[in-house]
Amino acid sequence: MSVPAPYYLGLSAVLFTLGMAGVLVRRSALIVFMSVELMLNAVNLTLVTFARLRGAVDGQVLVFFVLVVAAVEVVIGLAIIVDIFRSRDTVDVDDVDLLRG
Amino acid sequence: MRAAILIPLFPLAGWVVNGLLGDRWGRRAVAWVACGTVVAAFAVSLAVLARLLALPPGARSAAVVLYEWIGTGSVRAPLGLLVDPLSVALALVVSGVGALIHIYSVGYMAGDEHIARYFAYLNLFMASMLWLVLAGNLVAMFIGWEGVGLCSYLLIAFWFTRPPAAAAGVKAFLVTRLGDVGFLLGIFLAFAVFGTTDFTAMARAAGSRLPLGGPAATALALLLFLGATGKSAQLPLYVWLPDAMEGPTPVSALIHAATMVTAGVYMIVRMHAVYLRAPLALDVVAIVGAATAIFAAAAALAEPDLKRVLAYSTISQLGYMFLGVGVGAWSDGIFHLTSHAFFKALLFLAAGAVMHALGGETDMRRMGGLAGRLPATAGAFAVGALALAGIWPFAGFFSKEAILSDAFRAGRVWLWAVALAAAGLTALYIARAFALVFVLPPGEGSAGPAGCREGDAPRAAGHRGLAPGAEVADPPPVMRWPMGALALLTLLGGALGWSAARPGVLARWLGPLLAPGALRSSEGTHGSEAALAAAGLAVAVAGIVLVWLVYVRRALRVRSQAVQTVLAHRFYVEDFYAAAVVAPVRAVARWAGGFDRAVIDGAVVGLARAIGGGGAVLRRLQSGYLRHYAALALVGVLALLAYWMWR
Amino acid sequence: MEAVLFGITAVLALAGGVGVVAARQPVHSALALLLVLLSLAVDYLLLAAQFIAALQVIVYAGAIVVLFVFIIMLLHTRSGEGPRAGAGLPRAGAGVLCGLFGLALLALAAGVRETAPPPAPGFGTIQDVGRALFGRYLLPFEAASALLLIGMVGAVALGKRLRPAGDPSPGRPQAPPAGGPARAR
Numbered sequence A: 001m002s003v004p005a006p007y008y009l010g011l012s013a014v015l016f017t018l019g020m021a022g023v024l025v026r027r028s029a030l031i032v033f034m035s036v037e038l039m040l041n042a043v044n045l046t047l048v049t050f051a052r053l054r055g056a057v058d059g060q061v062l063v064f065f066v067l068v069v070a071a072v073e074v075v076i077g078l079a080i081i082v083d084i085f086r087s088r089d090t091v092d093v094d095d096v097d098l099l100r101g
Numbered sequence B: 001m002r003a004a005i006l007i008p009l010f011p012l013a014g015w016v017v018n019g020l021l022g023d024r025w026g027r028r029a030v031a032w033v034a035c036g037t038v039v040a041a042f043a044v045s046l047a048v049l050a051r052l053l054a055l056p057p058g059a060r061s062a063a064v065v066l067y068e069w070i071g072t073g074s075v076r077a078p079l080g081l082l083v084d085p086l087s088v089a090l091a092l093v094v095s096g097v098g099a100l101i102h103i104y105s106v107g108y109m110a111g112d113e114h115i116a117r118y119f120a121y122l123n124l125f126m127a128s129m130l131w132l133v134l135a136g137n138l139v140a141m142f143i144g145w146e147g148v149g150l151c152s153y154l155l156i157a158f159w160f161t162r163p164p165a166a167a168a169g170v171k172a173f174l175v176t177r178l179g180d181v182g183f184l185l186g187i188f189l190a191f192a193v194f195g196t197t198d199f200t201a202m203a204r205a206a207g208s209r210l211p212l213g214g215p216a217a218t219a220l221a222l223l224l225f226l227g228a229t230g231k232s233a234q235l236p237l238y239v240w241l242p243d244a245m246e247g248p249t250p251v252s253a254l255i256h257a258a259t260m261v262t263a264g265v266y267m268i269v270r271m272h273a274v275y276l277r278a279p280l281a282l283d284v285v286a287i288v289g290a291a292t293a294i295f296a297a298a299a300a301l302a303e304p305d306l307k308r309v310l311a312y313s314t315i316s317q318l319g320y321m322f323l324g325v326g327v328g329a330w331s332d333g334i335f336h337l338t339s340h341a342f343f344k345a346l347l348f349l350a351a352g353a354v355m356h357a358l359g360g361e362t363d364m365r366r367m368g369g370l371a372g373r374l375p376a377t378a379g380a381f382a383v384g385a386l387a388l389a390g391i392w393p394f395a396g397f398f399s400k401e402a403i404l405s406d407a408f409r410a411g412r413v414w415l416w417a418v419a420l421a422a423a424g425l426t427a428l429y430i431a432r433a434f435a436l437v438f439v440l441p442p443g444e445g446s447a448g449p450a451g452c453r454e455g456d457a458p459r460a461a462g463h464r465g466l467a468p469g470a471e472v473a474d475p476p477p478v479m480r481w482p483m484g485a486l487a488l489l490t491l492l493g494g495a496l497g498w499s500a501a502r503p504g505v506l507a508r509w510l511g512p513l514l515a516p517g518a519l520r521s522s523e524g525t526h527g528s529e530a531a532l533a534a535a536g537l538a539v540a541v542a543g544i545v546l547v548w549l550v551y552v553r554r555a556l557r558v559r560s561q562a563v564q565t566v567l568a569h570r571f572y573v574e575d576f577y578a579a580a581v582v583a584p585v586r587a588v589a590r591w592a593g594g595f596d597r598a599v600i601d602g603a604v605v606g607l608a609r610a611i612g613g614g615g616a617v618l619r620r621l622q623s624g625y626l627r628h629y630a631a632l633a634l635v636g637v638l639a640l641l642a643y644w645m646w647r
Numbered sequence C: 001m002e003a004v005l006f007g008i009t010a011v012l013a014l015a016g017g018v019g020v021v022a023a024r025q026p027v028h029s030a031l032a033l034l035l036v037l038l039s040l041a042v043d044y045l046l047l048a049a050q051f052i053a054a055l056q057v058i059v060y061a062g063a064i065v066v067l068f069v070f071i072i073m074l075l076h077t078r079s080g081e082g083p084r085a086g087a088g089l090p091r092a093g094a095g096v097l098c099g100l101f102g103l104a105l106l107a108l109a110a111g112v113r114e115t116a117p118p119p120a121p122g123f124g125t126i127q128d129v130g131r132a133l134f135g136r137y138l139l140p141f142e143a144a145s146a147l148l149l150i151g152m153v154g155a156v157a158l159g160k161r162l163r164p165a166g167d168p169s170p171g172r173p174q175a176p177p178a179g180g181p182a183r184a185r
Helices: A005-025 A029-054 A058-088 B002-021 B027-053 B085-108 B115-134 B138-156 B163-194 B199-209 B215-231 B240-246 B249-258 B260-270 B272-276 B279-301 B306-326 B330-358 B375-389 B395-409 B413-439 B449-453 B477-496 B505-510 B526-553 B561-568 B570-621 B626-645 C002-022 C026-046 C050-075 C091-110 C126-134 C138-160 C180-184
Strands: B062-072 B075-083
Touching: A005 A029, A005 B626, A005 C002, A005 C026, A005 C091, A029 A058, A029 C002, A029 C026, A029 C050, A058 C050, A058 C126, A058 C138, B002 B027, B002 B062, B002 B075, B002 B085, B002 B115, B027 B085, B027 B115, B062 B138, B075 B085, B075 B115, B075 B138, B085 B115, B085 B249, B085 B260, B085 B330, B085 B477, B085 B505, B115 B138, B115 B249, B115 B260, B138 B163, B138 B215, B138 B240, B138 B249, B138 B260, B163 B199, B163 B215, B163 B240, B199 B272, B215 B260, B215 B272, B215 B279, B240 B249, B240 B306, B249 B260, B249 B306, B249 B330, B260 B272, B260 B306, B260 B330, B272 B279, B279 B306, B279 B413, B306 B330, B306 B395, B306 B413, B330 B375, B330 B395, B330 B477, B330 B505, B375 B395, B375 B413, B375 B477, B375 B526, B395 B413, B395 B477, B395 B526, B413 B526, B477 B505, B626 C091, C002 C026, C026 C050, C050 C126, C126 C138
Parallel strands: none
Antiparallel strands: B062 B075
16 A cells, blocks of 8 residues: 555545535536535545555445445436426426425 | 133123124124123133132132233233132122123113113123232232223213213212322332232232331321222212212112222232231221211211112221221121122112112102012012111121121220111111102101201202102013022022131131231130120111101101201211312312413413514525535534534 | 556546536536546555446446436436526535535545555455455345335336326427336336
8 A cells, every 4th residue: 555545535535525516516407416426436435445444345345335325326316307307397406496495 | 720811801802892893783682792791701700719619728829920011120010810719709799790780781771772882881890890800910900990990980971961970970080080099109119119019929028028017018008098998989088989879770789889899898808918017007997997887877867869878878888898807807808898799789779670660760758658569679679778787697797797796806896886886877777768768658758857858959850750650560570580689699698708617608718818817816705796796786676676666657756957967968078078179179270270371371372483483584594405405414514523623 | 656546546536526516518527427437446446446446337437427428318408507596505605615624524534544554365356345245244235135126116116107187398399218108108
């Protein structure tokens, strides 16, 4: 492990922050979604790094489960986006404000 | 012995079936189900009795645990039965008398359209009562204890469209609830002292856990006795029982004479090991019993309502039972319980037959001379009355004499004297009732001491009055046969307690179970026994003769207005309650009502308004924009991170 | 060697990350996301996680990104963002929040132990992860399969949902493949 762990974690932190900024700033549901995937990947990198640091494979198993959940999430999320597009003709998250109090 | 669970289960099944389906079935099917289940319970009781008889006397006790009901740490209360001579004896009395009264009810309630509801309640009562007597620990017993209270309420208020009946039901429920608080506290105390409420375990451990006369034993015994005074209508909680006569008469016979009201006596006998450790509490029991006996007997003397006379008589006789157990004569208390169940049920059924013939009339001043027209009823009532008065050879003579002589030999001469006087009053009031209803010509009754209540509205205002010349006849056979059976039991019941050898059948049957009372001195020669019995008999005869002189021969005139007024108002106990308890409670309730409206409602409504206003402000946060929620979540995460890093 | 590889992948991943967030067109975002995923796969290899690296390429790059591209094609939207702005959060506010958060994360990352001894032989291989998956993690593994099934059923249910009658969408003719066959069934 010639590259120190903090570098990996730093990369992960920056990617996560980028994804978060995407969620906060972008209005296209598809891009928001991709930003969420970016955050998930950042977390995966952290998990793999710590698995390597500790020499235990559990972190990698956790990444496996994150992958499964991400796959399901994408399938359902994209289905919902398609559904919203069908009924509202838009994928702008600001047009979907049914939660307004 | 596991078959014993069938005893309460049969009536329970009857309740379920009649309660769910009874309205769709015919009256005959309902009656068959109700009576059949109770008779089945009686048959099972007999079978269990036979099984017990086959065992040696020392081994006639079996615990049946159905399942662990409450099992949390140190507090354990299994739902269990205790099958032993005492519980089986009680189960026999309850199911036997209950079966007879069920059969009687078929005739008595024949004209009522809610007969399915009636029999469903009655069956539920039987199930609860049998569960009460068979329960293996105090907690399980409490289920039956509350169950019979509930059924009592439901059946007193059976004709709930009549305001007096509904009010009487509520009154019975509330007053007995006062006693139940004591009973419940007693259960908690028993848990604290013994760590269990299992009867056999408590009886075994009472000697070691409870110091003789110590505060724990006294408190436990008195708390349980408080429950008994509520359920068994003793001073000062007796007030519900006379009003309970608003219920159907078979209900009065079953619940308010033969079974439920004796639950308190049974419970004390069941817990006698605890009471033996608390002589003070036993004295309280005996004194309350004797006081109640004479008080209620005196109250019955001035009562114009036939059923209420019997109700006061029940209170008085229950007082005798408590006097008996209070001096440590456990088996004699049970003996009187049994014989009282026979003759008082008989009296009630006969009174019910009178009411049945007269269209629901209960006011004795409007009856009279019925002996000729209702010969069978008059005969049955006479048998019950003679037993109640304590005339040889009826069951009441033996059981009452047993208690009187127990009190005398226990050295409680004062209590004996009081009870003897009460016995005289008992003969007086029941002979008066018999004379008013059956012997004197109609209308004559108002000349007697009851006349002072002439101004009262007739209690049975809702009923048809006694129409002159109406067809008045003895009841149908379905009602006559149970009365005959009870009359026979009343005649023969004395054999249970009195035989050539002084410990009678019942005493020997219960003997291995009940440690003899410490207060009871064992001597007592045959001679003193006979003298005591003769004294009791003489007092009873004197009472009857007095009634004959006053009412029939009019040789004596009793004209003391003051005494009559005091008697008619039952020594003003109810008026005292109205002034000292009900009025202050009402005042407090009114004040609390005002407080509730002004302060609590104000606070609640104010709080609601404040929350509503806050919500109106906060709803602006809910913009509906996804990123606002995400940003808020991020702010929260940042706050957490900040706390975590600079902690 | 490792350091050089890490440097290249890190630069590529960061560039891809910026691309995902900043691209106008969703297709460009998707391609940038693919770049990030592939760079991270290389990083996983550096971290002795062969199995995860393979999964990353197969599942993420192979399946998920393809799904994204497919949906973009179906909806054929451009950025999906109208000209209107201001309804959301001010960009500056979002930037400050994210910056604070990123700094906090970096501060935390800097405090971590730097290196670890070389892993045991076979660490991170399919056999290694598989043994853990089918041993201690068997129950979560089965639960994950159930989750996948639920997701599949949910996607089908969402795709088949019928529009309320008498609501012909004006946008409908432009996107005939968007669940059209499913609705027809």
